Amino acid sequence: xxxxxxxxxxxxxxxxxxxxxxxxxxxxxxxxxxxxxxxxxxxxxxxxxxxxxxxxxxxxxxxxxxxxxxxxxxxxxxxxxxxxxxxxxxxxxxxxxxxxxxxxxxxxxxxxxxxxxxxxxxxxxxxxxxxxxxxxxxxxxxxxxxxxxxxxxxxxxxxxxxxxxxxxxxxxxxxxxxxxxxxxxxxxxxxxxxxxxxxxxxxxxxxxxxxxxxxxxxxxxxxxxxxxxxxxxxxxxxxxxxxxxxxxx
Amino acid sequence: xxxxxxxxxxxxxxxxxxxxxxxxxxxxxxxxxxxxxxxxxxxxxxxxxxxxxxxxxxxxxxxxxxxxxxxxxxxxxxxxxxxxxxxxxxxxxxxxxxxxxxxxxxxxxxxxxxxxxxxxxxxxxxxxxxxxxxxxxxxxxxxxxxxxxxxxxxxxxxxxxxxxxxxxxxxxxxxxxxxxxxxxxxxxxxxxxxxxxxxxxxxxxxxxxxxxxxxxxxxxxxxxxxxxxxxxxxxxxxxxxxxxxxxxxxxxxxxxxxxxxxxxxxxxxxxxxxxxxxxxxxxxxxx
Ligand SMILES: Nc1ncnc2c1ncn2[C@@H]1O[C@H](COP(=O)(O)OP(=O)(O)O)[C@@H](O)[C@H]1O
Ligand SMILES: [Mg+2]
Numbered sequence: 001x002x003x004x005x006x007x008x009x010x011x012x013x014x015x016x017x018x019x020x021x022x023x024x025x026x027x028x029x030x031x032x033x034x035x036x037x038x039x040x041x042x043x044x045x046x047x048x049x050x051x052x053x054x055x056x057x058x059x060x061x062x063x064x065x066x067x068x069x070x071x072x073x074x075x076x077x078x079x080x081x082x083x084x085x086x087x088x089x090x091x092x093x094x095x096x097x098x099x100x101x102x103x104x105x106x107x108x109x110x111x112x113x114x115x116x117x118x119x120x121x122x123x124x125x126x127x128x129x130x131x132x133x134x135x136x137x138x139x140x141x142x143x144x145x146x147x148x149x150x151x152x153x154x155x156x157x158x159x160x161x162x163x164x165x166x167x168x169x170x171x172x173x174x175x176x177x178x179x180x181x182x183x184x185x186x187x188x189x190x191x192x193x194x195x196x197x198x199x200x201x202x203x204x205x206x207x208x209x210x211x212x213x214x215x216x217x218x219x220x221x222x223x224x225x226x227x228x229x230x231x232x233x234x235x236x237x238x239x240x241x242x243x244x245x246x247x248x249x
Numbered sequence: 250x251x252x253x254x255x256x257x258x259x260x261x262x263x264x265x266x267x268x269x270x271x272x273x274x275x276x277x278x279x280x281x282x283x284x285x286x287x288x289x290x291x292x293x294x295x296x297x298x299x300x301x302x303x304x305x306x307x308x309x310x311x312x313x314x315x316x317x318x319x320x321x322x323x324x325x326x327x328x329x330x331x332x333x334x335x336x337x338x339x340x341x342x343x344x345x346x347x348x349x350x351x352x353x354x355x356x357x358x359x360x361x362x363x364x365x366x367x368x369x370x371x372x373x374x375x376x377x378x379x380x381x382x383x384x385x386x387x388x389x390x391x392x393x394x395x396x397x398x399x400x401x402x403x404x405x406x407x408x409x410x411x412x413x414x415x416x417x418x419x420x421x422x423x424x425x426x427x428x429x430x431x432x433x434x435x436x437x438x439x440x441x442x443x444x445x446x447x448x449x450x451x452x453x454x455x456x457x458x459x460x461x462x463x464x465x466x467x468x469x470x471x472x473x474x475x476x477x478x479x480x481x482x483x484x485x486x487x488x489x490x491x492x493x494x495x496x497x498x499x500x501x502x503x504x505x506x507x508x509x510x511x512x513x514x515x516x517x518x519x520x521x522x523x524x525x526x527x528x529x530x531x532x533x534x535x536x
Contacts, residue, residue: 051422061334086425103417103420114421115424117424
């Protein structure tokens with residue numbers, strides 16, 4: 001397994017966000033994590049990429065309430081649950097966050113360079129930049145544009161492109177299609193399939209279950225911080241209860 | 250003519266101060282009330298090293314800036330960093346620090362007004378107005394510094410990290426940028442800028458242990474007018490206020506005393522009419 005989450009638990013004060021979940025992603029897989037709003041999908045991604053621990057440290061300093069974080073996360077054979085967020089990126093576990101969050105005041109190109117912050121060399125980063133431009137030609141056309149002025153779809157392309165600049169082994173993408181037009185959604189999903197084709201392992205959080213289940217190798221269904229089902233898309237859709245109650249189909 | 254010269258010098262000096270102040274606010278959300286106290290310490294530093302010890306003025310300047318930066322970094326590491334997530338505590342701590350530095354200066358140099366010799370003497374006249382070479386030198390050096398900081402921010406990897414961090418700490422973290430290290434570096438740059446401003450402007454000023462207050466108020470007005478966290482805003486607002494000040498002093502013969510109030514009035518008007526300032530970023534919640 002490239003990524004293994006073992007008995008992860010996240011609590012904010014008394015609220016239990018993640019209640020003892022375990023899951024794994026193998027090299028080359030496209031795995032989805034689906035479930036209703038507020039199920040804890042984003043929190044799971046934030047926990048494995050070190051952001052929950054970072055927030056915990058900030059809260060500790062401001063004595064603003066406590067975060068409880070427990071469990072083992074292994075990536076590429078090494079434990080990373082004690083590694084700070086900015087180091088986890090270096091190891092190849094990269095998060096493309098919810099709501100895209102480009103640096104709105106920076107240009108498209110500056111955003112991409114920010115993604116290459118840990119780049120090993122300028123030549124290597126330039127190679128990666130060209131790859132990103134090949135994948136998302138619109139970013140090349142708009143490279144000098146201030147990111148805040150891009151459309152939602154373009155911002156999502158930028159967010160994915162920025163994440164790709166750091167050469168991820170595992171790319172976590174949080175709700176890339178939310179808020180986009182149907183046409184744009186399809187384009188985003190096509191790009192994700194292209195990434196998979198390039199050999200990048202992907203953990204995808206999505207609402208758009210019917211489309212996603214056609215793309216993925218395996219899926220986990222999360223509800224109220226617990227994994228309540230897992231399997232292939234077909235298997236999950238066969239189960240009436242899961243389909244109606246958790247996937248809203 | 251006088252207005253032009255004074256406006257340009259005051260404006261560019263304010264710009265340097267305000268940019269430093271905005272930088273550390275942007276990256277670490279620290280409102281550093283002691284910012285102009287560092288400026289004062291550097292001005293006294295150059296007075297001490299060049300007048301008292303008779304060192305070369307350029308060397309004195311470098312020592313002063315280095316010294317002030319060192320104090321800044323130490324204070325940050327041991328006092329500010331541990332309480333950084335408490336905005337109120339940071340405000341009180343930096344205010345206390347400013348007063349502490351004021352008292353130290355008062356003890357070491359007494360409250361007497363001091364002045365530093367011009368590094369180069371002489372003047373030339375344009376249309377009947379005297380322009381001292383020292384004024385020209387100061388303006389030139391400050392402009393070079395502004396260009397240097399612009400270059401650092403816009404054209405280097407460090408600058409990109411600082412700007413990213415200022416906009417979204419969490420996402421910057423996701424790009425592999427080390428938040429606490431960047432905060433430390435930014436703080437050092439910010440204090441060095443304040444020190445540098447004090448050191449170059451020193452010869453044009455009368456030094457006294459309260460000299461940090463007036464620029465603090467005006468600098469705050471600049472930052473509010475330009476928009477907290479906006480470097481471009483600080484820059485433009487600095488010149489607007491620099492000229493306004495020069496104009497006030499020119500139009501009202503005893504106007505020097507009005508500088509502070511005028512800045513305050515501008516600040517209050519901006520806060521009432523356009524709280525985000527000219528180029529303000531309406532800060533988005535981090536999550
Ligand atoms: N910083 C926080 N503090 C307290 N509760 C939070 C915080 N962030 C999220 N939550 C709560 O945790 C639950 C899970 O949130 P999230 O992981 O964002 O769900 P999802 O991404 O599946 O929609 C939600 O009920 C949300 O309200
Ligand atoms: Mg979410």
